[in-house]
Amino acid sequence: MTPDLSRLCFVFNPISGTNRRFDLPALLHRVLGKSYGLHYEVRPTQYAGHAEELAREAARQGFGVVVAVGGDGTVNEVGRGLLGTGSALAVLPRGSGNGLARHLGIPLEPAAAVALLRQPRVLPIDVGRLNGRPFFCTAGLGFDAHVSRCFAQAGTRGLSTYVRVALREYQRYQSCPVEIELNGQRIGTDCYVLAFANAAQYGNNAYIAPLADIRDGLLDLCLIDRLPLSRALRVAYGLAVGDLPTSGAATYHSAQTVRVRTERPLGFHLDGDFAGEATDFTATLQPLGLPVVVGAGFENQAV
Structure with missing residues (x-):
């Protein structure tokens, strides 16, 4: 019907x-x-x-x-x-x-x-899942999830509060060794942030995956293994101007299914809301799983 x-x-x-x-x-x-x-x-x-x-x-x-x-x-x-x-x-x-x-x-x-x-105007978009739980924009492990938990406890909302919390927690947060399986490969690395992007940005025009296509049947992965101050500044600039994939400050992959094992429990978020901790993660994508109303400027991307 x-x-x-x-x-x-x-x-x-x-x-x-x-x-x-x-x-x-x-x-x-x-x-x-x-x-x-x-x-x-x-x-x-x-x-x-x-x-x-x-x-x-x-x-x-x-x-x-x-x-x-x-x-x-x-x-x-x-x-x-x-x-x-x-x-x-x-x-x-x-x-x-x-x-x-x-x-x-x-x-x-x-x-x-x-x-x-x-x-x-209605078009279907892809639906991501992290450990079986749906997300529509982004999900992720590591620092961004940690900040989302602290942000929820901050008592006030808005971009200024988020930036203040992120700067404070940057002084404390440590990367974690992980093993990532995708596209038939195993990658052993450290993880400061591992973002699963169905859409291009976190919000507030912070572009974590500016090439992400919400209708292409693929998750865009952004991996930041470590974040010393010089790289942190470059990542912040890349998020703002949308050139993070070409900056050298992050590594990108595309896949339909990703499995991650972590050395210690890592927090994760779904669409910016802290969702818990785990040591094993499976991210998947359901192509064109949800009809949505789109704006006049949204391009009818081929799939």
Whole structure:
């Protein structure tokens, strides 16, 4: 059955990033009104994991588009709930980084993002999994996961808080020996950061894998084995300008399946949210596993 794209359910995290004092119903009335033949509902989340439940229920009720209103964590929850349902994920970005929204060409200005839903353009994207748990933008082991855990405990959000936490933890964090299996190879190396990129950036236009194609059936891996100060400065510059693959400060691979064994338990994140620790990891990719609403600037990439 073809999803009914005229039925929209907004799953709204009222405490995500910049959502405080955000009047979503007023915005929807102003931008969607009654002139476009749309039916829409707003369903606020009440606890961690609730967005996944609300999204799955909305899909069962015939909503063809379920809109994640929040940051990348909310987007991840809603996306998880929609897997296998046929309903499309849309994003109204209201978080700190908004990595997936930026990659998909979704405007960060709320009214412009909502206006896309009058006649939504839907394309399927790949779905990553790390130890069986879905991610849609990036996942990773090592320093970025460690920072995500500390960031969640910082008490405030935003880019300035993230930078402050990252600089503080850089003084403390040590790389870890790992063994990586991919494409029939075994690679023994140290790991400071190992990022699995389905999309190009972490968020805030920090491009960890600027060549990543979210519809090509491959994960882009970025490995940084050690991070002395001179390399840290080059990595920071590369993230900002999008030239990290040519900088010599990181190593890149592409694969559908990657296995990693670590000498000590390493933290990992999924779409920027800390998810736990492990010593064995398997990253996989499901090609074109989730329909999403994309922005006008998103190119219809060949697969």
